[in-house]
Amino acid sequence: MKNAILTPDRNQLLASWASVPAVPRSDPDCQWFPALDVTRTPEEYLIEIDLPGLNATDVKVSAAEGILSLRGTRPPHLRGGTNMRIERPSGPFIRHLALPADAEFSAMTTFFHNGVLELRVPRALRQASLEGVALAA
Numbered sequence: 822m823k824n825a826i827l828t829p830d831r832n833q834l835l836a837s838w839a840s841v842p843a844v845p846r847s848d849p850d851c852q853w854f855p856a857l858d859v860t861r862t863p864e865e866y867l868i869e870i871d872l873p874g875l876n877a878t879d880v881k882v883s884a885a886e887g888i889l890s891l892r893g894t895r896p897p898h899l900r901g902g903t904n905m906r907i908e909r910p911s912g913p914f915i916r917h918l919a920l921p922a923d924a925e926f927s928a929m930t931t932f933f934h935n936g937v938l939e940l941r942v943p944r945a946l947r948q949a950s951l952e953g954v955a956l957a958a
Contacts, residue, residue: 852912855891859918866920866942873936874898874909880938884926889940891916 860867870891872880880893897911920926923945932939 850913851915853895853910853914854916855914857916857918861944863944865944866924866940868918868940868942870916870938870940871936872933872938875936877931877933877938880933882929882931882938882940884929887919887922887924889918889920889924889926889942891918891938 855870855872857868857870860869868889872893872895875893875895879895880891883890883892892913892915894913895911898907898909920942925943925945928943930941932941
């Protein structure tokens with residue numbers, strides 16, 4: 822039996838375990854997927870993406886219809902001599918992430934430091950529930 826964690830569609834497997842689903846791979850030219858963590862607090866969604874070797878200008882972030890998209894390209898790690906082993910991924914990447922309906926992408930802030938892109942997406946204020954509230958006649 823093939824180890825499901827090592828298959829190219831591991832995003833689908835991991836998405837089934839998390840409350841914030843990853844959207845399946847949609848671009849066949851993608852060479853790799855950057856690792857990311859998503860944390861929900863009462864105020865915001867914090868998304869941290871590992872992008873070592875890249876700068877903020879190397880990554881494009883967009884959001885539409887509840888889907889956050891990250892795109893970029895990491896150049897190959899070329900050094901003089903013969904490569905004995907290459908394990909660090911390079912080439913184009915794309916990552917899509919669906920966030921719940923309360924994500925306010927228009928107020929998203931970004932910060933890039935030490936190869937980690939941090940996105941902070943505020944959550945919309947919840948409307949108070951009328952359940953259990955006495956209404957005047």
